[in-house]
Amino acid sequence: MSQSVYVGIDLGGTSVKIGVCNESGQLLHKYEGPTRAKAPADEVVRDIANYVRAAVAEASFTWDQVAGVGAGIAGMMDLKSGVVKLAANLGWTNVPIRQMLQDELGKPVGIDNDANVAALGEAWSGAGAGLANVVCFTLGTGVGGGIIVDYKIYTGFHGMAGEIGHLPSIIDGTGRTCGCGLNGCLETIASATGIIRSAIEAVEDGQATSMSNGPIDSAKVVFDAAKSGDAVAMRIVRDAGHHLGRAMATLTVVLDAERFVVGGGVSAAGEILFSPIREAYAKYTVAALRESVQIVPAALGNDAGVIGAAGLMIGG
Ligand SMILES: [Zn+2]
Structure with a gap:
């Protein structure tokens, strides 16, 4: 069986960071691309999807090995509906980011705010491992x-x-x-x-x-x-x-x-x-x-x- 990998997205106002991790939270590969913060949200999402695919390819994994994709975003979110209510640094209001990423990537997607995902990272494989x-x-x-x-x-x-x-x-x-x-x-x-x-x-x-x-x-x-x-x-x-x-x-x-x-x-x-x-x-x-x-x-x-x-x- 080939290994499953999990992709993390850190969406900031100036750059999008991508990380490819294994199931124990080890970071296997990093990728970074610019955020076109002034562009419409659907174009930004398309950029993100391209970065994710590039990161997975660079890390020499197949797309089938990607078990899920998560995104951390600085802003106010409705986690149940997967909608960014307000992200000031992106100029976003009411962007259904989870659905948009799911549609682009064809993978299950999770979202949360940047402070929460950073905490989860530390608890998964960092100072709280x-x-x-x-x-x-x-x-x-x-x-x-x-x-x-x-x-x-x-x-x-x-x-x-x-x-x-x-x-x-x-x-x-x-x-x-x-x-x-x-x-x-x-x-x-x-x-x-x-x-x-x-x-x-x-x-x-x-x-x-x-x-x-x-x-x-x-x-x-x-x-x-x-x-x-x-x-x-x-x-x-x-x-x-x-x-x-x-x-x-x-x-x-x-x-x-x-x-x-x-x-x-x-x-x-x-x-x-x-x-x-x-x-x-x-x-x-x-x-x-x-x-x-x-x-x-x-x-x-x-x-x-x-x-x-x-x-x-x-x-x-
Ligand atoms: Zn206060």
């Missing part, structure tokens, strides 16, 4: 999340489960307004955007910090200052870590996850961020769940998206 219950945090421009329960993405009633960036974190009304319209959400403090904003506010407030000597245009500027002992930067990083750890403690009593995986650009900060996360987690977690739950960095980097998208098609 082999575990049934994993929660992933993606720390980037915002704070994204994905919840894996019994090896599957938990989507919730509206498909909105895992929006952990909007956990209430500053609850006394002194927090910043979030993109979602609420006040004091986790991502207003712990995303790259939130960390940069905290640093700029500290400088504007006249606090003594080395960060006032140059532009604060990335979270890395803040992490580098913290690593060199800048007290203001250290406080900002500790604060971000504290709120992340407390959010994990909140989630752990609800989900009883086995492991928290932290990825995204901000997670590259390393121990300086992970140490306050673990401290806050220990402080706010019930004793029975304190020692057994690990908080670890993501392992798959940018490949998590294509691997997790392929994983949408694994049954069981």
